[in-house]
Amino acid sequence: MIRDDIKAAQIAAMKAGDKDSRNAISLIQSAIKNRDIEERTKAQPTDDDTLVVEVLQKMVKQRRESIEMFRKGDREELAKAEEAEVAVIERFLPQQMNEAETAAAIEAIKAELGASGMKDMGRVMAELKARHASSLDMSKASAAVKAALS
Incomplete structure (x- = not known):
């Protein structure tokens, strides 16, 4: 399951001292937890991996929009930080169709x-x-x- 991969990656990032990855993975876990809370009110729960993939895709989309806005605003350092987060998030997404x-x-x-x-x-x-x-x-x-x- 993707959740297990995310938890393992967070532990690996903590052990390696990779602060940027650890922070991005914490954001992922937070977003998934928020979505889990939303799902509790639904009559028919969504498949776990499907739910996690939807959350990850939404996070990537938000960050790509932010990157575009940062570049328009001539804030390259912020755009690079967002790109680093996108790279971490995309590690957990299934291979996209070409x-x-x-x-x-x-x-x-x-x-x-x-x-x-x-x-x-x-x-x-x-x-x-x-x-x-x-x-x-x-x-x-x-x-x-x-x-x-x-």
């Missing part, structure tokens, strides 16, 4: 659903998310689906 794999998955779902136009985009996206959410950046996938259906 463009060719994403295109193949979209075409397979498109053919399976009989999708032909933009009116079917919601159905294709829903099925894509159900099958490949942990290994796919859904924001990039949305553009690929739009291109495949137009």
